[in-house]
Amino acid sequence: MGGFGESLMVEVKNKKIGKTMLAILIAITFGASIFSGCVEEEGTITISIKGSSTVLPIAEICAEEYMKLNDNILITVAGGGSSVGIKSVANGEVDIGDASRAAKASDVENIKGVELSNLVDNVIAYDGIAVVVSPYIKNNNVTDLTMEQIYMIYTGEISYWSEVGGPDLEIYINDRASTSGTRATFVELIENSSGYTLEDFEEDGGTLAVDDVHQENSQVVSAVSLNQNAIGYAGLGYVNEETCPAIKVDGVLPSTTTVKEGDYPISRSLHMYTLGQPTGTVKDFIDYVKSDEGQDIVEEEGFIRL
């Protein structure tokens, strides 16, 4: 019985402690919210960014870091795709439109008073995707594939390495999860001789003839190194000459240089479009993305720095 009394005391004590804690917590929360409220009212500068899902991770992380450096700036970042990004910046809805392709005249034709020339193209990074095969395949005469051959492999029209000059083995096709930005780039850029891309193929109801779908670049690389029949694609940084070598595409080997020069076909530049020359905070933010710090983020996210 005595034990119960004691435990009751403890309970009461705990309750008191709990209440004090709660009071402190409430005070902190209130204090913080009042404080942050003040800052917001005193004229926060807001930058809005929208567009390509490929550029999204770069924009998001750069925005976070930039906001850490600058207290009174609020940057909102949204996806939606390159077309949405270009249209939104052209009609003044957002300050920066992200795009993983160059803007076209057709993007702005429905927007009054805006010409393609009004949009200023700020290239912030490059993106290149290497086509990788197993070392066995590369050592057996498959060192160079054309875009059309890659297209035909992924659509299932070619299913043996012998059809592209290699050994008499079936092709083991590796792909990435459909949410992957790398995959989006790959299907957008791989095309047959008449300019029909893998993306068009999928849009018209086709299904790629893939055997294995991976979540990460690194999983593709490991699958390709483990299976001698394998082909796959991955960001340039994941290529390993010994276990998972890249092959030439249309005669060009992927490298930082060939991607930057635009020689390597499965590559593109990533853009942050502005309406007119960027000024003030928007300019400062774009400069930050292009700075060494921003470019480190670009590289961490698996893209090629300027």
Place this chain on the structure above:
Amino acid sequence: MLRRQIKERAIRYIFFILAAVSIFIVFFILFFLISESLPAFQEYGFSIFDSDWNVTRDVYKIGAALFGTAIVTIGAMIIAIPLGLAGAIFLSEIAPYHVRTVLKPIIELLAGIPSIVYGFLGATLLVQYLVPTFDLLKGKSYLAGALILGIMALPIIISISDDALKAVPRDLKEASLAVGATKWETIKKVTFPTAISGISAAVIMGMGRAIGETMAVSLVVGNVMHIPVPPFDIFESGSTLTSIIALEMGEATGLQTYSLFACGVILFIIVGTMSIVSNILKERIEKKFKGG
């Protein structure tokens, strides 16, 4: 006396509240799943069970994953039921006492191995082994998924079936033996049929584990969202309801998210129904021997 009553009552309320919280959480999860998946069901209706999943076309119909879950689970059961029941019969009826005391905890330990470990072994050993054995292009297949899940379901089936067989009253077996039936005839005609509802519960729980398992499956099944041609080609790679959620939830947006939640709802319904059915069966066997 009064104090004791207060204490009793306090403890009762505390436990009641804890139990109520867990029920509340289950309903909260169910409500959340349904509300998040509703847009997908509204968009597609029953055609959500078609097989067509493509981000480029912005179409997210989950039929292929549902098919994959079905075929992998059936495969796993084909492997696990005969092995599991044989194991359980051996353990409860045939094995000498000292063999049983060693085997039973080891089999139960098998259930405690984290699923990622099964998946890792599956991806590095099983998949690599299947390629040369069946002369395959790829080891990642429904077959690999079924094998891994079959092994993972085994300890559950063995352990619960063993309990069910052990629960069969001794006098029933002895009566059978007394009238001249052999040990095997007794097992076949008396023990096994008597324990059948408990054994069914074991099988259903094993199936539930197979259906809900994620990590191991997503590493060995290939994650391709399609129904192979011919559909029952177990050497083809495919996807399951769990693997597609694991693969795509991280970066999904809009309708895709809703469709992934729809996968979750379907899983919840299937596994929930199974667990209710197995509980009913278990209760039935308990009543049979205790009530009557």
